[in-house]
Amino acid sequence: MVQYPTTVDRAFAALADPTRRAVLERLGGGSATVSELAAPFGMSLTGMKKHIRLLEEANLVTTEKVGRTRSCTLAPYAFEGISIWLQRLDRFAHVVQRTKGAR
């Protein structure tokens, strides 16, 4: 079974990193520049840009050049695809537990 990377693959891979999840939580409070995102982690701009690029490729964040800075924002419907997948698995998990209980 050959597997090709999908948006769901990239989203989970992006979310597997605690720094990237913290960036998403920060962006939950509103848009921020790359410098604003890097500061609390004591991280270089280069390091933060790498995280942002992975979040962009996973369709979780959008960025926009504003003058000399780059503004980052949570993507619309960022978590919809993976939420749907997880909800389906969650239903499976409940069915499996019910079936075990009924034995």
Place this chain on the structure above:
Amino acid sequence: MVQYPTTVDRAFAALADPTRRAVLERLGGGSATVSELAAPFGMSLTGMKKHIRLLEEANLVTTEKVGRTRSCTLAPYAFEGISIWLQRLDRFAHVVQRTKGAR
């Protein structure tokens, strides 16, 4: 900011792999042995056991020794922690979009 791995970290890391997600979907249909899980991927038992161990460490799967085989089952409430986290981010994403729209 020092980050320690949490169950949420481990769950997303486990879900970032398409083989592990396919295993979870298969287990959504009911418990299976490691051999049954390995077969459709043409994967060695050793390779599949490694995936299963990561899923176990992430609290997504439980395993039980039954005679000479090991039976794998979706863990109860496997997806609850990460679902809650994602729903919170999803609400943030909607607020951010509304705020942008109101400008």
